[in-house]
Amino acid sequence: xxxxxxxxxxxxxxxxxxxxxxxxxxxxxxxxxxxxxxxxxxxxxxxxxxxxxxxxxxxxxxxxxxxxxxxxxxxxxxxxxxxxxxxxxxxxxxxxxxxxxxxxxxxxxxxxxxxxxxxxxxxxxxxxxxxxxxxxxxxxxxxxxxxxxxxxxxxxxxxxxxxxxxxxxxxxxxxxxxxxxxxxxxxxxxxxxxxxxxxxxxxxxxxxxxxxxxxxxxxxxxxxxxxxxxxxxxxxxxxxxxxxxxxxxxxxxxxxxx
Amino acid sequence: xxxxxxxxxxxxxxxxxxxxxxxxxxxxxxxxxxxxxxxxxxxxxxxxxxxxxxxxxxxxxxxxxxxxxxxxxxxxxxxxxxxxxxxxxxxxxxxxxxxxxxxxxxxxxxxxxxxxxxxxxxxxxxxxxxxxxxxxxxxxxxxxxxxxxxxxxxxxxxxxxxxxxxxxxxxxxxxxxxxxxxxxxxxxxxxxxxxxxxxxxxxxxxxxxxxxxxxxxxxxxxxxxxxxxxxxxxxxxxxxxxxxxxxxxxxxxxxxxxxxxxxxxxxxxxxxxxxxxxxxxxxxxxxxxxxxxxxxxxxxxxxxxxxxxxxxxxxxxxxxxxxxxxxxxxxxxxxx
Numbered sequence: 001x002x003x004x005x006x007x008x009x010x011x012x013x014x015x016x017x018x019x020x021x022x023x024x025x026x027x028x029x030x031x032x033x034x035x036x037x038x039x040x041x042x043x044x045x046x047x048x049x050x051x052x053x054x055x056x057x058x059x060x061x062x063x064x065x066x067x068x069x070x071x072x073x074x075x076x077x078x079x080x081x082x083x084x085x086x087x088x089x090x091x092x093x094x095x096x097x098x099x100x101x102x103x104x105x106x107x108x109x110x111x112x113x114x115x116x117x118x119x120x121x122x123x124x125x126x127x128x129x130x131x132x133x134x135x136x137x138x139x140x141x142x143x144x145x146x147x148x149x150x151x152x153x154x155x156x157x158x159x160x161x162x163x164x165x166x167x168x169x170x171x172x173x174x175x176x177x178x179x180x181x182x183x184x185x186x187x188x189x190x191x192x193x194x195x196x197x198x199x200x201x202x203x204x205x206x207x208x209x210x211x212x213x214x215x216x217x218x219x220x221x222x223x224x225x226x227x228x229x230x231x232x233x234x235x236x237x238x239x240x241x242x243x244x245x246x247x248x249x250x251x252x253x254x255x256x257x258x
Numbered sequence: 259x260x261x262x263x264x265x266x267x268x269x270x271x272x273x274x275x276x277x278x279x280x281x282x283x284x285x286x287x288x289x290x291x292x293x294x295x296x297x298x299x300x301x302x303x304x305x306x307x308x309x310x311x312x313x314x315x316x317x318x319x320x321x322x323x324x325x326x327x328x329x330x331x332x333x334x335x336x337x338x339x340x341x342x343x344x345x346x347x348x349x350x351x352x353x354x355x356x357x358x359x360x361x362x363x364x365x366x367x368x369x370x371x372x373x374x375x376x377x378x379x380x381x382x383x384x385x386x387x388x389x390x391x392x393x394x395x396x397x398x399x400x401x402x403x404x405x406x407x408x409x410x411x412x413x414x415x416x417x418x419x420x421x422x423x424x425x426x427x428x429x430x431x432x433x434x435x436x437x438x439x440x441x442x443x444x445x446x447x448x449x450x451x452x453x454x455x456x457x458x459x460x461x462x463x464x465x466x467x468x469x470x471x472x473x474x475x476x477x478x479x480x481x482x483x484x485x486x487x488x489x490x491x492x493x494x495x496x497x498x499x500x501x502x503x504x505x506x507x508x509x510x511x512x513x514x515x516x517x518x519x520x521x522x523x524x525x526x527x528x529x530x531x532x533x534x535x536x537x538x539x540x541x542x543x544x545x546x547x548x549x550x551x552x553x554x555x556x557x558x559x560x561x562x563x564x565x566x567x568x569x570x571x572x573x574x575x576x577x578x579x580x581x582x583x584x585x586x587x588x589x590x591x592x593x594x
Contacts, residue, residue: 153345155341155343155345156345156347156348158305158332158345159339159345159347160347160358161331161332161333162303162332162333162335162337162338162339163333163358163359163401163402163405164333164334164336164359164360164361164405165333165360166331166333167333173358174347177349178347178348178349252349255349255385256348256349256385256387257385257387257388258384258385258387258388
């Protein structure tokens with residue numbers, strides 16, 4: 001009896017969470033989807049979003065994984081100060097981050113001028129889009145990866161060391177494989193944030209438009225009916241990666257349990 | 259030969275230990291929790307840095323705080339450390355765990371002969387999560403042996419395992435240590451484990467080695483009252499100008515003046531214990547615990563008993579010869 005109650009309760013909550021998706025599906029017509037997808041250049045934002053999302057994940061993995069590991073292992077002096085820094089970037093609304101990024105990497109800043117020297121710009125370019133997506137998703141990745149590393153028993157790393165592995169080898173053979181399921185989850189959350197990034201993007205990377213911006217501009221120019229199909233596209237394109245991460249994590253857990 | 263002479267600072271006290279363990283020798287470090295036993299092993303393994311000291315293993319100097327200063331990192335020490343938690347890598351199969359060390363031989367014959375000695379045949383493809391506690395310990399031990407460690411440090415490895423499993427693992431380690439001829443140290447707070455394993459027993463308390471000797475010598479002739487307390491002497495009764503230590507397992511009912519110290523006490527409490535009963539007796543101001551094998555005592559019963567050949571301690575707590583006790587009833591040459 002109580003098992004049924006909890007299943008029904010979970011079902012109600014699940015449907016409530018899915019409410020917007022259900023609303024999306026019920027307000028779409030085949031015609032609208034066909035029109036939206038066949039318009040000239042309609043799929044360019046899709047490609048831009050996927051490309052910038054993948055580059056963002058690469059940047060996060062390379063730059064933020066070591067930080068997360070050091071936070072998890074207490075390798076940094078004054079750890080609360082470092083954590084507070086990560087939380088600050090999490091707490092700022094993305095729109096504000098976008099505005100502040102203008103002060104940081106805009107054309108009249110030292111960084112902007114340095115980029116100009118290299119014939120690059122961090123406003124309204126693919127680079128700007130990646131920067132905006134990195135800033136919107138990094139804290140989620142750092143906190144998730146920190147938790148993933150914290151779940152790895154330090155005694156195991158110590159044991160691997162005593163068995164003759166240098167720290168770098170211990171990281172590759174023990175720490176990384178054991179943290180991998182958690183890292184995959186953290187990456188999928190970061191991916192979702194990057195794909196949906198809008199607040200900072202609209203300020204510093206109006207061009208080239210990714211999917212969220214395409215939805216917004218279409219809404220402005222031609223109305224809700226023609227904007228909604230792109231929301232479906234966003235879902236369909238963004239879903240496989242986190243889904244694969246979930247399946248892979250569950251498999252890794254099952255394999256460990258034998 | 260493992261030679262360690264170190265001082266390691268801990269929050270409450272400094273661990274000061276100088277020990278030598280010969281190749282093939284088995285030393286047990288016995289002492290209460292928090293005595294600094296694990297700290298010493300961690301210093302040998304290079305996991306904690308001593309404030310002062312020198313550790314050498316064979317002809318290699320692992321740690322030296324005096325010039326030329328050395329601190330060989332743990333991964334170059336070839337020190338095998340087995341803890342209570344076997345520490346198997348959960349993402350690797352038993353086979354991959356066994357062969358984890360790069361120094362592990364790649365020959366299938368050596369692996370399979372060790373696997374059968376350890377009694378873990380048929381588990382090579384299993385994942386660690388599927389193993390019982392005893393199996394996991396055997397795999398962890400095998401992993402250290404395959405890594406060709408130059409010494410084996412066992413940090414309370416059998417805690418939580420049942421008595422027969424502990425005994426069989428102890429026997430296994432003893433024979434493997436003898437075969438490989440490496441020095442080994444077992445840290446334990448169980449005297450029976452220490453006795454079953456060791457050639458030599460060292461009693462450690464608050465960072466200091468109080469006594470080193472053959473296991474039986476320590477039990478029968480503790481050098482101080484503190485060692486006696488740690489080793490299981492539960493009661494101390496005045497005898498002449500000294501205190502006699504009474505061990506619950508070294509007491510017989512009846513008066514046998516030629517075998518030890520005859521005492522009379524009143525039963526204040528009793529309970530079933532092991533194959534018999536355990537009674538608390540009041541002897542003067544002291545309470546003595548006493549094992550009776552043949553019958554349960556009655557409350558308030560007066561019992562005459564003999565503490566067999568007890569150790570005596572002077573006012574300073576150090577052991578004194580029974581011959582020097584003014585009114586002891588002992589024949590020290592007689593040990594039962």
